[in-house]
Amino acid sequence: MLKHILSGDMPRSKILSLVLVVIFLGLAFAPFLFPGTRSLDTAARICIFIALVASYDLLLGYTGIVSFAHTMFFGVGAYGVALASVHMGRGFDALIAGTLAGALVAAILAAIIGLFSLRVRAIFFAMITLAVATAVAVLFSQMSGITGGEDGLNFKIPRAQTSAQKYLADPVLGVKINGKLLNYYLMFFGSLALILVFLRVVNSPFGRVLQAIRENEFRAEAVGYKIVFFRTGASIISAVGAAVAGSLYAIWLRYVGPDTTLSFEIMIDILLMVVIGGMGTIYGAVIGATIFVIAQNYLQNLMVVAADATSSLPLLPLIFNPDRWLLWLGILFVLSVYFFPKGVVGRLRGERK
Amino acid sequence: MSHPLLATKDLTVRFGGHVAVDAISCVFPAGELTAIVGPNGAGKTTYFNLISGQITPTAGSVQVAGEEISRLPVARRAERGIGRAFQLTNLFPNLTVFENVRLVIQSKAKKGFDLFSMADDHVQIREDADQVLQNVNLLAQRDTIVSALPHGDQRKLEVAMLIALDPLIYMFDEPTAGMSADEAPVVLELIEQLKNDQTKCVLLVEHKMDVIRTLADRIIVLHNGALVADGDPSTVMSSSIVQEAYMGKALGHVE
Ligand SMILES: Nc1ncnc2c1ncn2[C@@H]1O[C@H](COP(=O)(O)OP(=O)(O)OP(=O)(O)O)[C@@H](O)[C@H]1O
Ligand SMILES: [Mg+2]
Numbered sequence: 271m272l273k274h275i276l277s278g279d280m281p282r283s284k285i286l287s288l289v290l291v292v293i294f295l296g297l298a299f300a301p302f303l304f305p306g307t308r309s310l311d312t313a314a315r316i317c318i319f320i321a322l323v324a325s326y327d328l329l330l331g332y333t334g335i336v337s338f339a340h341t342m343f344f345g346v347g348a349y350g351v352a353l354a355s356v357h358m359g360r361g362f363d364a365l366i367a368g369t370l371a372g373a374l375v376a377a378i379l380a381a382i383i384g385l386f387s388l389r390v391r392a393i394f395f396a397m398i399t400l401a402v403a404t405a406v407a408v409l410f411s412q413m414s415g416i417t418g419g420e421d422g423l424n425f426k427i428p429r430a431q432t433s434a435q436k437y438l439a440d441p442v443l444g445v446k447i448n449g450k451l452l453n454y455y456l457m458f459f460g461s462l463a464l465i466l467v468f469l470r471v472v473n474s475p476f477g478r479v480l481q482a483i484r485e486n487e488f489r490a491e492a493v494g495y496k497i498v499f500f501r502t503g504a505s506i507i508s509a510v511g512a513a514v515a516g517s518l519y520a521i522w523l524r525y526v527g528p529d530t531t532l533s534f535e536i537m538i539d540i541l542l543m544v545v546i547g548g549m550g551t552i553y554g555a556v557i558g559a560t561i562f563v564i565a566q567n568y569l570q571n572l573m574v575v576a577a578d579a580t581s582s583l584p585l586l587p588l589i590f591n592p593d594r595w596l597l598w599l600g601i602l603f604v605l606s607v608y609f610f611p612k613g614v615v616g617r618l619r620g621e622r623k
Numbered sequence: 624m625s626h627p628l629l630a631t632k633d634l635t636v637r638f639g640g641h642v643a644v645d646a647i648s649c650v651f652p653a654g655e656l657t658a659i660v661g662p663n664g665a666g667k668t669t670y671f672n673l674i675s676g677q678i679t680p681t682a683g684s685v686q687v688a689g690e691e692i693s694r695l696p697v698a699r700r701a702e703r704g705i706g707r708a709f710q711l712t713n714l715f716p717n718l719t720v721f722e723n724v725r726l727v728i729q730s731k732a733k734k735g736f737d738l739f740s741m742a743d744d745h746v747q748i749r750e751d752a753d754q755v756l757q758n759v760n761l762l763a764q765r766d767t768i769v770s771a772l773p774h775g776d777q778r779k780l781e782v783a784m785l786i787a788l789d790p791l792i793y794m795f796d797e798p799t800a801g802m803s804a805d806e807a808p809v810v811l812e813l814i815e816q817l818k819n820d821q822t823k824c825v826l827l828v829e830h831k832m833d834v835i836r837t838l839a840d841r842i843i844v845l846h847n848g849a850l851v852a853d854g855d856p857s858t859v860m861s862s863s864i865v866q867e868a869y870m871g872k873a874l875g876h877v878e
Contacts, residue, residue, distance in 0.1 A: 278741050475729050475737040475745065482726045485715035492675065492713075493788055494701035494730040503736070 275466060277473040281553060286618040290553060293560050297458055301451055302443050308567075314454055316563045317461040318519045323543045324468045324555035325511030330541075331549035332472055333504045334484030336392060338537055339399035342406045343380065343509040345531035347372035347516030349410070352423040352526040360426035369517040373510045380509035384502030407532040422527020431456065431521070453522065460518045464511055469552050471507060480504050481550075539566075546606050548613020557614045565602065570595045626689030628653040628824050629705075629792050634673055634683035634693075643669045645848035646683065651792070654821040656814075658835045658856070659828045661845035667828045668710055670845065671794050674826075675707040676700045687792070701730075706790025710797050710828070712777045716770040720761055720780055723769055725752040727787040752787065759783040760809050775802045782810050793817060793825045799834070814838060832860075 273280065281287040296303060300313035322344060329335045350372025351365055358364040387398045410417045417423065429435050435449035445451065471477050482490040483497050491497050520526045530536075539562065547558020573592045580586035610617040629651040636644045644666045651657055659667050672678040674685050676697040685693040687703050695703070715723050728751045729735060729742070743749070756762045759779050764772060769780065778801045785793060795814065799807040815838055817825050829835055835842065835856065842859040844852040852859050859865055 278743050470741070471738055473741050473743075474739060475734040475742045478722065478726060478729065478742050479735045481718060481722075482715050485717055486713065488677075489709075489713050489715065489784075490726075491697040492677075492701060492707055492709075493727045493784065494698050495735055496696070496698040500735065507738075 277466075277470040279469050279473050279552070281619075283619045286553065286615060289618070290556060293556060300458075301445050301454055305445060310450075310454055312563060312567045314457045314522050315567075316560050317457045318515050318522065319540075319543065319559040319563055320556050321461040321464040321518070322512055322515040323540055323547070323559045324465055324552050325508045325515065326540050327544050327549060327552065327555050328468060328472065328480075328504055328508045328511070330544055331551065331554065332477065332484060333480040333501060334392075335388070335501060335504065336396040337399040337505070337508075338396060338534075339383065339403040340508070340512050340540055341532050341534070341537045342403040343376040343512035344516040344519070344536070345406070345410065345526075345528075346376045346379070347513030347518075348520035348526040348531040349417060349423075349516075350375065350513070351517045351520040352425050353416070355425035355427065356423055360428055362428055365427065365517075365521060368520075369514060372513045372517055376509040376513035377506050380505040381502060384505040385498070388498050388501040388505070403532075403537070404534075407528060407534075410532055411528045418527065420528060422525055422530070424525050425520075427453070427521055427524055457518055457522055461515070464514060465552060465556070468511065472552060476500070476503065484550075542603055544613075546603065546610075546613060548610070548615035548617075551613075551615050554613045554615040561614070565599060569598055573598065626686065627651060628688060629674070629826075630686045630689075631670075631674065632684045632686070634670070634685060635681050636669060636673055636678055637681045642848050644673060644680075647845075647848075647850045648683075649843060649850060649853065651824045651826065653791075653824050654818075655840045656818050656825040656827060656838055658839035658842045659826060659845060660830070660835065660842060665845040666848040667845055668796055669848075671707065671796055671826070671828070674792075675705050675794060701788070701790070704791030705794070706785050706788040706792060707794045708781050708785040708796060708798055710800070712774075712781050712801075714769050714777060714780060714784070717768060719766050719768055720772065720776075721752055721756065721765045723780060724755050724783055724787045725749065727784050728752050728755070731788055755783050755787045758786065758813060760806075775806050778802050779806060779810060782813065786813060791823050793823060795826070796828045797830065798827070799829075799831070811838065 281290055297313055297317055301310055304310070304313065326340045329337050347369065351368035354364040354368030354371065358367065383399065383402060387395050411420050413419070429449065431449045431453040433448045433450040436446070438447040441447065472480070479490065479495050479500050482495065483500055487497050516531055519531065523530060543558035543562045544555065545558070546561060547556065548554030570592045573590045573595055577587045577590040577592065580590060606614070627650040630649070632648050633646045634644055634648070635642065635646050647670060659670070661667055669678065673680050673693070676695060680693055683693070684691050687705065692700055692703055715726065725748060728748050729745070732748055734745060734748065753762065753765070756765055759782060761776060761779055761783060764776055769777065772780065778798070782795070782798050785795065798810055798814065802810065811834060814825065814827065817823060827838065839856050841854065842852070842856050843850055844859060844865050852862055852865050
C-alpha cells in the first residue's frame with residue numbers, strides 16, 4: 271500500500287526513512303507542534319519549496335538538464351493566481367483559474383524553449399534559459415501597470431482561507447481552528463500531492479528513460495528513444511510543477527512580486543537545496559528544502575544565541591555575529607558538498623563515489 | 624522485385640580531406656551473416672556509424688528494405704530495425720545491469736512515454752529483460768551497478784543490449800574484444816543463433832579469423848575506406864588482394 275503510494279520508490283535506508291517520517295509528521299502537525307505565526311510560515315515555505323525543488327530535480331538530477339528558468343515558471347504560477355484574483359475578484363474560482371492558467375502558460379513556455387533549444391548542447395540550453403528567465407524577470411518588473419512592477423501585487427484570498435474565518439469557537443490543543451489553518455493544510459496537501467506525482471513520474475517507464483538520457487544520451491538514442499521529446503517532456507512536467515508550487519506560494523503570501531518568485535537568488539537557493547539534499551532522488555528535495563529553509567529562517571536566531579553564550583570569550587562572538595549568517599550558510603554548503611558529494615540522501619543510503 | 628534488407632549505395636564520408644568511407648556499395652540480404660574485416664583505421668566503425676546514423680554521409684545512401692534512411696535521426700533508424708552494439712562499451716553506467724537491458728526492451732515495447740504506471744509493474748518487460756540476462760549469463764550480476772562491473776561483463780552487457788533490442792539488422796563491432804576465453808563462446812553462440820532467423824541479417828566486425836571461419840556466410844574487406852573484396856569466406860581469404868591489404872599488415876592483430 272505505502273509502496274504503491276510512493277510508486278515503489280522506498281527510501282532504502284533506515285535513517286533516511288526515519289528522517290523522512292520526522293519531516294512528514296513535523297509538517298503534518300506543524301500548527302500544533304510549533305505554534306506561532308512565524309513557525310507556521312516557515313512550515314508552509316518548507317512544503318512549497320519541497321515541491322519546487324523536487325520539480326527542479328526532475329530536470330537536473332533525473333534528466334541531467336541544467337536550467338536557470340525554474341524561477342520563471344515558479345513566477346508564472348504565482349502571478350497567474352495574483353492576476354486572476356485581482357481581476358476576477360477574490361474567490362476560489364480565481365485561485366483555480368489562476369493556477370490552471372499559470373500551469374498552462376508554463377507548459378507552453380517550456381515546450382517552446384525545449385523544442386527550440388534542447389537539441390543544442392547542454393551549455394547553450396543553460397544559457398538560453400538564463401537569458402529567457404532574465405528577460406521575463408525584467409519584463410515583469412517593468413510592466414508595472416499589469417504586474418505591479420517591483421512592488422508586486424497584493425491580493426485577497428477567499429475569507430474561508432484567512433484567520434478572519436473561525437471554524438470552531440474553542441482552540442484545539444491551543445491552536446485556533448480558523449481559515450489560516452485551513453490555508454496551511456492547502457499548502458501541505460498541495461505539496462504532498464505534487465511530490466507523489468513526481469515520485470510516480472520518476473518511477474514510470476518515462477522516468478527511467480530520463481535517467482538513461484542523463485547517463486548516456488548517445489546510447490539512449492541508439493536504442494530508439496527520441497531524446498528531444500523526452501527532454502522537452504521533462505521540462506514541461508517540471509515547469510508545470512514549479513508553476514503550481516508558485517501558485518501555492520502566492521496564495522500563502524497573498525502577494526506576488528519579483529523578489530518572492532522571479533529573482534535569481536531564489537534560483538540559486540533551489541540549486542543549493544537540490545545539491546544539499548542529493549540530486550536524482552525526490553527525497554533529496556524533501557531533505558534539502560527542509561534543511562535549507564530552516565537554516566535560512568533560524569540560523570540568525572541560532573547565531574544570536576551562540577553570540578550571547580560566547581560573549582565573554584574573545585573572537586567567537588564576532589564569528590557568531592548574526593550579520594554573518596550568510597557566511598555560515600556558505601560554510602554549511604561547502605561542508606555538505608565535501609562530506610556528502612551525493613547529498614544527504616546519497617550519504618544516508620550509504621552510496622559511494 | 625523485392626529489396627534487400629539493407630543496402631548502401633556509394634556511401635561516402637569525408638572528414639576534412641580524409642575519406643574515411645569511400646563510395647561503398649554493398650547489399651546485405653536477410654538471412655545472411657556478413658563479416659567485415661580490414662586493418663585498423665580501415666573505416667569499419669565509421670561504416671557502421673553511417674548505417675546506424677551517428678554520422679551523416681557526405682554522399683550516397685543507406686536503404687532498409689528499399690527505403691532511404693540516410694538522413695533520418697538515430698532513434699528513427701532504430702525504429703526501422705537497425706540495431707547496434709558498440710566497439711567501445713557504451714552503456715548506462717550508473718544504472719543496474721538489469722535496468723540497462725530493461726530500458727532497451729521498454730523502447731522496443733514503445734512504453735517510453737508512459738508517465739503514470741510504475742516501470743516495475745510491466746511484468747512482461749521485466750521477464751524479457753531477465754531472459755536476455757539469463758541468455759548471456761549475466762543474471763547473477765542483475766542488480767550490480769554497471770560501472771562496478773568487470774570489463775568482460777560490460778562487453779557481454781553491450782551485446783546483451785543489442786540482443787534485447789532484437790532488431791532486423793544486427794551490427795556487432797568486435798563483440799568479443801576484451802572478453803576472456805571462456806566468456807567469448809557464450810556470446811558467439813548467441814550470434815550464431817541469430818542465423819536461424821531468415822528475416823534478419825547480421826553484420827559482424829571481427830578480427831579473429833577462427834571466429835569468422837565458423838560464423839560468416841560471407842566476408843567483405845575494407846581498406847582505406849573502400850570495399851576491396853566481397854565473397855564467400857574461403858575465396859576472400861585466399862584472394863591475393865586480401866592477403867596483401869589485410870592479412871599481411873594485420874598479422875599482429877590476429878589474436
Ligand atoms: N569523427 C571523426 N572525425 C575525424 N576522423 C575520423 C572520425 N571517425 C573516424 N575517423 C577516421 O576515420 C578512419 C576510420 O576509422 P574507423 O574507426 O572507422 O576504423 P576501424 O576500421 O573501425 O578501425 P579499428 O579496427 O581500429 O576499430 C580513421 O582514420 C579515423 O581516424
Ligand atoms: Mg572500429
